[in-house]
Amino acid sequence: MATVFLSVLPKFHPSLNVVSLVGIGTRNIQTKITIHSCQSKIKKKISTTKQGIRSKHYSSHERIFKALDDFICKFIILSTSLSPHVDPKHELSGNFYPVEELPPTACQVVEGSLPSTLEGGAYIQNGPNPQFIPRGPYHIADGDGMLHSIKFSGGDKAIFCSRFVKTHKYVMERDLGYPFFPNPIAYFISNRLRFIFLTVARGIIGGKINPLTTGIGTANTSLFEFAGHLFAMIESDLPYEIKICPDGDILTIGRHDFHSSSDGDLFSHMTAHPKVDADTGEAFAFRNNVIPPFLTFFRIDPNGRKQKDVHILSIKGVTSYIHDFAVTKRFAVFPDAQLVMDPLGIMRGKKIIRVDPEKTPRLGIIPRYATDDSEMYWTDVPGLNMMHVINAWEDDDDATCNKIVMVVTNILPVENLLERRNSTHLSLEKITIDIKTKEVVRCIVSTQSIDFGAINPKYAGKKNRFNLYKNILLYS
Numbered sequence: 278m279a280t281v282f283l284s285v286l287p288k289f290h291p292s293l294n295v296v297s298l299v300g301i302g303t304r305n306i307q308t309k310i311t312i313h314s315c316q317s318k319i320k321k322k323i324s325t326t327k328q329g330i331r332s333k334h335y336s337s338h339e340r341i342f343k344a345l346d347d348f349i350c351k352f353i354i355l356s357t358s359l360s361p362h363v364d365p366k367h368e369l370s371g372n373f374y375p376v377e378e379l380p381p382t383a384c385q386v387v388e389g390s391l392p393s394t395l396e397g398g399a400y401i402q403n404g405p406n407p408q409f410i411p412r413g414p415y416h417i418a419d420g421d422g423m424l425h426s427i428k429f430s431g432g433d434k435a436i437f438c439s440r441f442v443k444t445h446k447y448v449m450e451r452d453l454g455y456p457f458f459p460n461p462i463a464y465f466i467s468n469r470l471r472f473i474f475l476t477v478a479r480g481i482i483g484g485k486i487n488p489l490t491t492g493i494g495t496a497n498t499s500l501f502e503f504a505g506h507l508f509a510m511i512e513s514d515l516p517y518e519i520k521i522c523p524d525g526d527i528l529t530i531g532r533h534d535f536h537s538s539s540d541g542d543l544f545s546h547m548t549a550h551p552k553v554d555a556d557t558g559e560a561f562a563f564r565n566n567v568i569p570p571f572l573t574f575f576r577i578d579p580n581g582r583k584q585k586d587v588h589i590l591s592i593k594g595v596t597s598y599i600h601d602f603a604v605t606k607r608f609a610v611f612p613d614a615q616l617v618m619d620p621l622g623i624m625r626g627k628k629i630i631r632v633d634p635e636k637t638p639r640l641g642i643i644p645r646y647a648t649d650d651s652e653m654y655w656t657d658v659p660g661l662n663m664m665h666v667i668n669a670w671e672d673d674d675d676a677t678c679n680k681i682v683m684v685v686t687n688i689l690p691v692e693n694l695l696e697r698r699n700s701t702h703l704s705l706e707k708i709t710i711d712i713k714t715k716e717v718v719r720c721i722v723s724t725q726s727i728d729f730g731a732i733n734p735k736y737a738g739k740k741n742r743f744n745l746y747k748n749i750l751l752y753s
């Protein structure tokens with residue numbers, strides 16, 4: 278089955294009458310397909326009122342809690358104007374306006390033809406799409422995960438479908454009829470942490486949340502195909518397994534812990550960007566915490582069973598926000614950048630998520646089969662604030678195989694990422710690390726701002742070629 282993923286943004290939307298896919302065939306890079314996206318059958322969120330609340334009958338205690346929510350939203354949160362970077366009117370404008378689900382719908386190929394290599398496969402996109410119009414701060418990455426899929430079958434058939442990932446958060450809010458949870462990124466970056474604590478406490482007391490078993494993530498960041506299963510991911514929660522049905526519909530099977538209950542580790546979330554070694558069938562992943570151990574590395578065996586945690590204890594003080602990492606045949610490489618998470622910083626008048634300009638970014642290299650962090654070392658790389666890793670490998674041009682090569686995006690300037698996102702440049706860089714000397718050489722691959730590169734998954738961790746074609750990064 279050929280599966281092509283595109284993560285995050287922009288999403289398919291009713292304002293787009295057609296969807297054009299370029300280069301989705303694994304070999305046929307020049308292929309262009311244009312498909313009518315059935316505009317007339319996609320409707321905006323007309324079922325929500327101006328406040329984003331569906332009419333519903335509540336029990337007496339639900340009415341009290343809802344009244345409390347309404348009071349907090351109206352008189353506390355919205356009593357001051359919101360900055361554009363957390364204002365839903367700004368963040369959900371244009372192509373980012375929420376859309377409803379769309380059941381499996383046949384599409385018409387109006388230009389080009391469907392490559393035979395895609396027969397039986399699907400093109401799937403994940404991205405944030407709030408179930409309800411937010412009543413308070415909202416960041417563009419806060420919405421509920423929605424999957425948009427085009428399933429290819431019969432040589433000339435394309436079935437389009439949009440479905441929310443049925444996370445615990447989604448189902449709970451759907452049943453309540455209003456948005457219960459504060460949008461975490463918006464509340465974190467605008468220092469409204471107390472409302473998150475208040476909501477979580479309320480959810481725990483009311484039996485709606487068990488942080489150890491339910492999770493409150495949105496599964497809106499990426500897709501991960503592993504050991505015959507497909508998962509929707511976000512780094513604040515465990516994956517949700519999903520399935521593309523024969524008729525093109527998208528089914529949420531449930532939250533998945535890779536059978537971790539037997540290993541004794543507390544496992545409540547993981548990166549949205551795990552790496553799979555196609556040769557061994559293993560996956561490598563990590564999780565980032567705001568309390569020690571700040572970083573934990575782990576492996577999932579080819580049968581889908583999580584292995585014991587490896588705690589990275591050499592990160593001390595305040596944790597870095599680590600979104601992605603690199604894996605080669607022998608090593609894993611972690612960034613330790615200037616974007617930090619410090620919940621206690623609020624007591625010192627600092628932001629919970631902020632940039633630390635005094636900190637020197639560094640890269641940490643650890644053997645990928647390490648059982649502890651004793652062999653890990655760090656090397657300073659001033660100016661490197663990595664966002665995504667497109668691929669990494671050990672350079673076999675060098676007979677000693679002493680070099681790790683990574684192709685990554687670098688946030689420039691990192692100070693703009695949180696509040697002036699539109700003024701951020703994602704620089705595509707080739708990073709070479711000499712394993713012996715720890716010397717790092719950086720080379721800018723593109724002067725254009727570019728992110729979300731993807732490769733043929735068979736080449737993950739192996740050397741691959743890449744070129745730029747009309748601002749699209751092409752790998753082979």
Ligand SMILES: [Fe+2]
Pocket residue numbers: 498549550600665
């Ligand atoms: Fe990402």
